Amino acid sequence: NAGVTQTPKFRVLKTGQSMTLLCAQDMNHEYMYWYRQDPGMGLRLIHYSVGEGTTAKGEVPDGYNVSRLKKQNFLLGLESAAPSQTSVYFCASTYGFGYGYTFGSGTRLTVV
């Protein structure tokens, strides 16, 4: 099925550990995004990409890095996890202006 796939779905990390979240889309979308969702705060943009090989900072980029080496994949990295990064992470993609976004099912991350 076409869409956005996120892996893993759940993860528990210890403070200071690192990990990478993978997002893959098969719709040939140019734009990809990483959001985090915390209770009562809606979704906040972490990083985004306008195309293969490009990345840019969003609203809450500190503590995260991203890479888009292939058009269909957008990776989110946590170099040294902190409890404040406990959240649900969503990846999304779109063709561009005037189109809705397609979201993945999310990754629930707990940092202890």
Add this chain to the structure above:
Amino acid sequence: SQQGEEDPQALSIQEGENATMNCSYKTSINNLQWYRQNSGRGLVHLILIRSNEREKHSGRLRVTLDTSKKSSSLLITASRAADTASYFCATVANTGFQKLVFGTGTRLLVSP
């Protein structure tokens, strides 16, 4: 910072009733979008309305946009228990890069 604020934060109705959710935003927009999120799941795109449109329909959904008041409303007619979810409005600004900025959402509970 969040762009939009939804009102009410929570809404409880009976099946068959209509549900109305409102969204206010701060800046000039290119388009406004509404999303649904079922508990523990990703976001699903419902409808997009452009800044030069005033009303749009999709099935049981009706969206209005008043750019002079910087506000939008989502009406769900003849609600069903399956409509129980959180609903988010999100805006794409008229300038700069295309990115969705979300409000904090309305939690809708439809009781049988």
